[in-house]
Structure formats: C-alpha cells, structure tokens
Amino acid sequence: MKYTIACIIALFLFGKVSAQSKDEAALKAKINGIISKMTLEEKIAMLHGNALFSSAGVPRLSIPELTCDDGPLGVREEIKRFDWASANWTTDSATFLPNGSAIAATWNPLMANKYGVVIGEEANARKKIIMLAPAFNICRMPLCGRTYEYYSEDPYLNSQLAIQSVKGIQSQHVAACIKHFAANNQELNRDSVNTLVDERALREIYFPAFKAAVQQGNAYTVMSAYNKLNGYWCSENDFLLNKVLKNEWGFKGVVMSDWAGTHHTVAAANSGLDIEMGSSGPYDQWYFAKPLLAAVKAGQVSVKTIDDKVSRILWLMYHTSMSANHPKGSIATPEHAKAAYEIASESIVLLKNDNHLLPLKTSAIKSIAVIGDNATRTFALGGYGAGVKAKYEVTALEGIKSRFGKTANISFAQGYRANYMASKTDEQNRGYDKPDQNLIDEAVALAKTSDVAILCVGSNREYESEGHDRKTLELPFGEQALVNAVSAVNPNTIIVIMAGAPYDLGEIKKSNHTIVWSWFNGSEAGNALADVLKGVINPSGKLPFTFPVSLHDSPAFNLDTYPGEGLTADYKEGVLVGYRWYDTKKIEPQFPFGYGLSYTDFSISKLSTDKSSYKKDETIHAIFTIKNTGNKSGAEVVQLYVNDPVCSVLRPEKELKAFEKIFLKPGESKTVEMQVKVADLAFYDESKKGWNAETGDYILELGNSSRNIIHTTKIVVK
Numbered sequence: 001m002k003y004t005i006a007c008i009i010a011l012f013l014f015g016k017v018s019a020q021s022k023d024e025a026a027l028k029a030k031i032n033g034i035i036s037k038m039t040l041e042e043k044i045a046m047l048h049g050n051a052l053f054s055s056a057g058v059p060r061l062s063i064p065e066l067t068c069d070d071g072p073l074g075v076r077e078e079i080k081r082f083d084w085a086s087a088n089w090t091t092d093s094a095t096f097l098p099n100g101s102a103i104a105a106t107w108n109p110l111m112a113n114k115y116g117v118v119i120g121e122e123a124n125a126r127k128k129i130i131m132l133a134p135a136f137n138i139c140r141m142p143l144c145g146r147t148y149e150y151y152s153e154d155p156y157l158n159s160q161l162a163i164q165s166v167k168g169i170q171s172q173h174v175a176a177c178i179k180h181f182a183a184n185n186q187e188l189n190r191d192s193v194n195t196l197v198d199e200r201a202l203r204e205i206y207f208p209a210f211k212a213a214v215q216q217g218n219a220y221t222v223m224s225a226y227n228k229l230n231g232y233w234c235s236e237n238d239f240l241l242n243k244v245l246k247n248e249w250g251f252k253g254v255v256m257s258d259w260a261g262t263h264h265t266v267a268a269a270n271s272g273l274d275i276e277m278g279s280s281g282p283y284d285q286w287y288f289a290k291p292l293l294a295a296v297k298a299g300q301v302s303v304k305t306i307d308d309k310v311s312r313i314l315w316l317m318y319h320t321s322m323s324a325n326h327p328k329g330s331i332a333t334p335e336h337a338k339a340a341y342e343i344a345s346e347s348i349v350l351l352k353n354d355n356h357l358l359p360l361k362t363s364a365i366k367s368i369a370v371i372g373d374n375a376t377r378t379f380a381l382g383g384y385g386a387g388v389k390a391k392y393e394v395t396a397l398e399g400i401k402s403r404f405g406k407t408a409n410i411s412f413a414q415g416y417r418a419n420y421m422a423s424k425t426d427e428q429n430r431g432y433d434k435p436d437q438n439l440i441d442e443a444v445a446l447a448k449t450s451d452v453a454i455l456c457v458g459s460n461r462e463y464e465s466e467g468h469d470r471k472t473l474e475l476p477f478g479e480q481a482l483v484n485a486v487s488a489v490n491p492n493t494i495i496v497i498m499a500g501a502p503y504d505l506g507e508i509k510k511s512n513h514t515i516v517w518s519w520f521n522g523s524e525a526g527n528a529l530a531d532v533l534k535g536v537i538n539p540s541g542k543l544p545f546t547f548p549v550s551l552h553d554s555p556a557f558n559l560d561t562y563p564g565e566g567l568t569a570d571y572k573e574g575v576l577v578g579y580r581w582y583d584t585k586k587i588e589p590q591f592p593f594g595y596g597l598s599y600t601d602f603s604i605s606k607l608s609t610d611k612s613s614y615k616k617d618e619t620i621h622a623i624f625t626i627k628n629t630g631n632k633s634g635a636e637v638v639q640l641y642v643n644d645p646v647c648s649v650l651r652p653e654k655e656l657k658a659f660e661k662i663f664l665k666p667g668e669s670k671t672v673e674m675q676v677k678v679a680d681l682a683f684y685d686e687s688k689k690g691w692n693a694e695t696g697d698y699i700l701e702l703g704n705s706s707r708n709i710i711h712t713t714k715i716v717v718k
C-alpha cells in the first residue's frame with residue numbers, strides 16, 4: 001500500500017516537474033525567437049537604466065519597460081523619472097511595514113511571507129515589476145547604518161526569512177531583488193571598501209541566505225553590492241556572479257548593479273552583471289550603454305553574452321509583468337494594515353519584566369505619562385534610506401491613547417530633543433548627544449504625578465541611516481539622563497526602546513526593572529506596542545542579533561578590522577560572527593542572540609532523537625514536548641543549536657540549525673519534531689573546496705535563547 005502511494009506521489013511529482021520543464025523549454029524557445037528579432041542596439045538598451053528606476057523595453061516587439069522600486073520598508077513613493085524629488089502623486093500612499101530586524105525578531109517565517117505578499121500586492125498596484133527587497137546582509141558589526149533594514153547575524157535565521165519574503169513577493173508575480181550581494185556589512189566607505197573574506201566565512205556566513213533565496217525561494221533578481229569582495233567589485237566579480245551564483249546555484253534571473261555601483265564595461269559584462277542601474281544621466285554614456293555597444297563591436301564582449309542577459313530579463317518578465325493571470329494588486333488596504341499589525345505584534349521583544357509591571361493592570365492605573373520624542377515620532381521616512389509615504393502611521397502616543405485612554409488620563413512630555421540629521425556634517429550635528437535639562441524637568445514633573453511612566457527612547461531614521469554607520473553604541477540625544485531622572489521619581493517606569501540595531505543598554509539593564517524593545521515597526525507600530533503593554537498581545541519576539549556589553553567585545557572592533565585600513569576591511573574573525581564569536585570566545589553579551597521574555601512560562605521536556613547514530617545522508621529527527629505552564633496564551637521560540645566538540649578545524653561553540661515558534665494556550669502542550677540533515681552539520685572545508693560533515697560526536701542543544709540551553713543530547717555521525 002505504502003509502495004503504491006509512493007508511486008502515485010512520484011508519478012504526480014514527476015508529471016508536475018516534467019510539465020514545468022516543458023513550459024520552461026517552450027518559454028526558452030519563445031524568448032530565443034524574440035531575441036532573434038532584436039537589433040544589437042535594442043538589446044543593449046535593455047541592459048542599463050533609462051531613468052532612475054527603469055530600463056528600456058522594446059516597444060516595437062511589445063516588450064515593456066522594466067520598472068523597479070525600493071523596498072524594503074514598503075513600496076516607495078513615486079519619484080520623478082529623472083530625479084529623486086517626489087512626483088507628487090496622490091495614489092502612492094502605501095503600507096509602512098516593519099523594518100528588517102523587526103521581521104527577523106518575529107522568528108516566524110510566516111511573518112516574512114506575509115510581509116512579502118503585501119509588498120507584492122502593493123508593487124502591482126504601482127505597476128512595479130521588481131521590488132528592491134528583501135535586504136539581508138549579515139549584521140556583522142553593531143554600528144552598521146543599515147542594520148535596521150537587514151535581518152540577523154545568523155545565516156540560518158536569515159535564510160528562513162529570506163526564502164519566505166521572496167516567496168511572498170513573487171507569489172504576486174512581482175520579482176524580488178535580493179540585496180546586496182555580497183559582504184556589504186558596513187556603510188562607511190561602502191562604495192570603495194575592499195572586504196577580504198575567506199571562502200569558508202563566505203560559504204558559512206555571508207552566502208547561505210542568498211543561496212537559499214535563489215534555490216528555495218527562486219528569487220528572480222539579485223543586486224550586486226557596492227563594495228569590492230576579495231579584490232573585485234561585486235558588480236564585476238566573476239567568482240561571485242558567474243561561478244557561484246549563476247553556475248553553482250543555477251540562478252536563472254537577472255543581476256542588477258546597485259545604483260551607480262558599476263565600474264567598468266567589459267569586466268562587468270563578462271563577469272555576470274546583467275543590468276547597470278544608477279542615479280543620474282546621461283544614460284546613454286553609462287558603462288552598459290554606448291561603451292557596451294562599442295565593446296561588442298570590438299569583440300570584447302560576445303553577442304552570446306548579451307543575448308544571455310536579454311534572455312534573463314525576458315525570462316523575468318514572463319514570470320512577472322508578462323505572466324498569465326497577472327494580479328492587479330492593491331495598496332494600503334485594511335488587510336495590509338492587519339498584516340503590518342501582526343508582524344509588529346510578533347516582533348516586540350520583552351527584555352526585562354522583573355517586577356511583573358507588565359502587562360499593565362488597567363483597572364489600577366488612572367494616569368500615564370508618556371515621555372520621549374519617539375512617542376510622537378514616525379519612522380516611515382528619514383535619513384538616506386528608502387522610505388515609504390505611509391498612508392498612516394500610528395505613533396506610540398496614539399496607540400497608548402487608543403488602548404488606555406478610556407480608563408486613564410494620558411499626558412505627554414517630549415523629554416529629549418532628537419537633534420540629528422543624516423544629511424548634516426558631524427560639526428553641524430555637534431551636541432546631539434547632550435540632554436536638554438528643561439525637557440527633562442518637564443518630564444520629571446509629569447512622571448511624578450502619574451501612576452506609570454512610559455519612556456519612549458531609542459534612535460530614529462535620521463540617526464540610523466543608509467550611507468552612515470553610527471559612531472557609538474550609546475543611546476543618543478542624552479537619553480540616559482532622561483531615563484535616570486524619570487526612573488528616580490516614578491517607580492513604575494517602563495523603558496520602551498525603538499531602534500533597529502544593537503545599543504548599549506548596560507545602565508538601563510542594571511537600574512530599570514521593565515524594558516521593552518520595539519523597532520521602526522510600521523504603520524501599526526503604536527497599536528502593537530500598546531497591545532503588548534496592555535497584555536492583549538503576549539510578547540514573543542526574540543533578538544535577531546547579540547547586544548554586546550561594549551564595542552570592543554564585538555569581533556570587528558576586537559580585531560581592529562572596522563572600518564578597515566587603507567580601504568581594506570579584513571574579516572579576520574572568519575566564521576566567528578555574532579554569537580558564534582561571543583560564545584566561542586566566552587564573552588558575556590549584554591543581551592544574547594535569540595533572547596526575549598514572555599508574560600507566560602513554558603516548560604520544555606527532555607530532548608530525544610529518533611536514533612543515536614546517523615549516516616551522512618540521513619536526517620536527524622529531534623523531538624521534545626513544550627508546555628505553557630502559565631496562565632496566558634503565548635508563544636515560545638525554541639532554538640536548536642549544534643556543537644561539534646572535536647573537529648579538524650576551529651568551529652563556533654554553537655550554530656543554529658533549526659527553530660520553531662510554538663503558540664500555546666495556558667496548560668496546553670505540544671510535541672514538536674525538528675529535522676536537521678546530517679549534511680547541514682558540515683563546515684566548509686577550504687582544503688577540499690567542499691562541505692565536510694566529519695564523523696564523530698555532535699551535541700544538540702535546545703534552548704529559548706543562544707545563552708539559555710535547557711537540554712542537550714549527543715548523537716554520532718558515522
């Protein structure tokens with residue numbers, strides 16, 4: 001019987017696969033037919049921007065322009081064709097979605113998928129074929145200005161989220177453009193730095209999410225990064241684009257350069273770049289315009305190479321704008337708002353709740369002081385990074401008023417002045433870190449007479465910005481002085497931090513009992529936050545990166561490799577990125593990777609495996625039971641790490657290999673099985689130029705953060 005079922009499934013799958021490959025073969029033939037009708041000039045016109053966010057089509061052959069737009073926070077407002085100024089449309093107000101590290105903090109790939117679907121639907125409404133999202137460079141260095149856009153320091157978590165964001169976007173026949181490939185981990189000198197990364201670190205840390213998004217997510221577009229990788233610009237890096245991406249991973253889609261990230265014609269054309277994009281004209285002078293035509297005529301770039309690029313673009317179009325049943329899309333709908341709310345709700349991380357002040361007991365609270373510039377600030381726009389013209393954005397103060405306003409008197413004090421603009425020089429921004437005593441006095445007066453003080457601090461979209469790295473881990477704008485002053489007069493002070501990257505919370509962690517981490521959390525940020533404070537939502541977010549105690553503890557600073565010397569950043573830490581570094585070097589973090597509390601408690605039973613020893617082609621089935629032992633519904637993210645105690649090379653103390661977010665009602669329990677392929681225990685063996693899962697013992701470690709391992713068990717690989 002089992003055999004018959006297996007045969008039927010195999011036949012069905014084979015039938016499906018062969019029908020798909022037939023379709024693909026027919027499409028290939030169709031594309032070749034179109035290309036045979038095109039002139040060289042028409043082909044070249046498709047390979048470079050003809051405006052800020054498009055490249056030419058071939059109207060004679062009914063091939064439309066290829067349009068694209070930023071991401072990742074949502075579909076960017078329409079700008080003018082040839083400059084960055086607003087086009088002043090009235091129909092481009094969009095949903096502002098939680099930022100990348102917020103999505104990562106959900107530890108829930110379903111949320112990444114939801115995010116993708118919204119992006120895809122809104123892109124269709126705006127007639128964009130490619131969305132320049134998701135962005136998921138590894139958070140190597142806590143100060144990187146784009147950490148808020150990216151996901152995580154861990155390649156596995158990164159991969160699971162990248163796959164689902166891409167699938168979500170592309171489910172709407174819109175191409176995802178995964179970026180920035182590769183090793184673009186700092187903003188300082190991003191367009192001139194040469195990152196030196198050994199192949200093992202590339203394969204184990206910096207490549208996995210790109211590989212997964214290509215092979216499991218089927219991403220249609222990849223953006224090459226600004227920087228050089230091991231001596232070659234990413235936009236003309238044969239190893240990166242031809243050897244790894246296209247040949248090894250089988251990427252069928254289009255590689256586009258980051259804006260003005262192309263440096264040569266022949267090298268880029270022959271090394272795998274398909275489309276040159278940029279920021280200003282004259283467009284016909286770009287590397288992939290007239291110079292490319294000349295290079296083809298001179299025999300430096302073959303017509304076959306050009307045809308391959310055109311073929312990839314047409315392939316992308318037939319899967320997106322020229323696909324059958326292309327969805328019309330929709331923008332800023334209530335369903336999209338609901339998705340933004342759900343993602344935001346799952347992203348908020350409860351860092352400390354020592355006095356059980358949260359969730360707030362509404363009946364006992366008659367007055368709430370909401371304090372801090374971030375309580376009234378919006379985050380959809382700011383700095384140099386792409387933003388969103390949000391249809392609306394609920395601030396923290398608005399959210400708190402709507403959730404508590406009926407039963408308590410809510411008042412507001414600004415508390416600090418956020419005097420910092422990404423566009424200003426250091427000199428002009430001087431003094432941004434100084435407290436404002438008048439604002440502090442006002443806040444203290446309010447806090448003294450209120451039952452609860454909710455302090456909304458952190459950073460903002462000016463302080464964390466594309467094109468800049470932060471200079472310090474400290475909270476900006478003199479916030480610590482405000483926190484100290486308010487906490488001194490109100491014993492019920494809740495610290496809410498809104499930011500997208502790690503900060504030094506040392507003093508707050510030591511002196512404050514209640515800390516909540518929120519993000520640049522999208523259109524519904526304020527509602528989600530207030531619902532967490534009220535207990536309508538039980539927090540379930542977990543940190544997607546480590547918070548170090550000091551900058552010096554972090555690998556790039558400890559090894560003095562940031563920002564690099566003479567425009568070379570040597571990633572000397574190799575694979576020891578994020579918790580891999582802190583755990584292996586036994587450095588205590590401020591808050592560990594994977595950490596986050598709940599309003600309920602969970603107990604996790606012993607971890608068992610289906611067998612005690614495995615062959616290299618087998619899969620480990622790790623089984624445990626989890627129970628909600630508290631009296632509130634909630635979710636726990638259970639994380640499975642693996643430690644390889646004896647190995648021929650240095651391995652990190654632990655590596656995340658599986659995780660699951662499990663939702664449980666009070667008293668409910670669930671038996672969970674996590675699967676890990678033995679092949680995924682391998683390290684990249686430079687000596688063999690391949691993956692190597694050595695025989696011997698491995699320890700499976702199950703926990704609810706990277707530093708809270710609850711059960712371990714040993715398995716053997718034979």
Ligand code: BGC
Pocket residue numbers: 070132179258259386
């Ligand atoms: C960024 C990309 C972005 C592009 C277009 C570049 O500066 O690095 O992420 O997609 O601009 O706005």
